[in-house]
Amino acid sequence: MSPAGLQAVSCQGCGGAVAMPAGAPHPRCLFCGSEAVVLMPTEGIELPGTFLPFEVDQAGAQAKFRDKAQASIWYPGDLRDATLELDPLLLPAWIWSGQVETHWAALVRGSTRSGKRPRTGSDTKRVRGVLVPSSSAISRAELDSIAPFSGANSFMFRADQAVAPFELGKLTRTAARKAACDALAQQHRAELASANATVSFSGSHLFRELEGQPLLLPVYVGAYRRRGKLHRVVINGQSGAITGEFPKSWLRIGCAVLLFGFIAAGLGLALLLLIWAATLYL
Numbered sequence: 001m002s003p004a005g006l007q008a009v010s011c012q013g014c015g016g017a018v019a020m021p022a023g024a025p026h027p028r029c030l031f032c033g034s035e036a037v038v039l040m041p042t043e044g045i046e047l048p049g050t051f052l053p054f055e056v057d058q059a060g061a062q063a064k065f066r067d068k069a070q071a072s073i074w075y076p077g078d079l080r081d082a083t084l085e086l087d088p089l090l091l092p093a094w095i096w097s098g099q100v101e102t103h104w105a106a107l108v109r110g111s112t113r114s115g116k117r118p119r120t121g122s123d124t125k126r127v128r129g130v131l132v133p134s135s136s137a138i139s140r141a142e143l144d145s146i147a148p149f150s151g152a153n154s155f156m157f158r159a160d161q162a163v164a165p166f167e168l169g170k171l172t173r174t175a176a177r178k179a180a181c182d183a184l185a186q187q188h189r190a191e192l193a194s195a196n197a198t199v200s201f202s203g204s205h206l207f208r209e210l211e212g213q214p215l216l217l218p219v220y221v222g223a224y225r226r227r228g229k230l231h232r233v234v235i236n237g238q239s240g241a242i243t244g245e246f247p248k249s250w251l252r253i254g255c256a257v258l259l260f261g262f263i264a265a266g267l268g269l270a271l272l273l274l275i276w277a278a279t280l281y282l
């Protein structure tokens, strides 16, 4: 599809780039909150074919943040009252399926003098739905910590009817294919090594029938301000899984340490008194 009916902006602060239907408002950067966003050309933008719809609404996403803020006694009390600005965003990724064949050689535990014996093998596995993130603003670690996304309900994507702004993907098909192969190989090695109780493992891989499609994942990105500092939060728009910066309260940790210290000192003192009393009367 041609990018008609589309506008794109990039942030001068963090470099994040998003596109949205023409005419939609774009007051600030969704990733860093900066208002220094500039229009960028839309020619050459390759649009993904499908997107996964949001299943958690704005209120639901806000509720996930409140739950998280109350989830640990180590979080400061004012975290519950922090105002979180959340925006829906469609995050670019690739989804791959295919077959990986691994030929391996390993040392496994055995009843030899060294306790190990050599073993070789090969195995073929068919995989579907391997996600490779293509975002430059959201890190792999952030995406991994709110995974998984279910591809069961995917819809055709039309940029001029996008349900939310979408980030422009950074991975070409070739780069995404390489990342998918690395992920498949790593996963298959881990499975084989664990299934065969190996001590050391080396393998080579062949990939067949690899097919990849770009798609968009539903997330909410936002930030809350606490003591003048912005903390980023990312929420899975399907499951509500949340990741972000949640500061620990040093006051609460300090109080707990003091309390523990007092209890330990009290117990020590009581023990000393007991010993003293015992020496007096025995």
Ligand SMILES: [Zn+2]
Pocket (backbone or CB within 6 Å): 011, 012, 013, 014, 015, 016, 029, 030, 031, 032, 033, 034
């Ligand atoms: Zn930015």
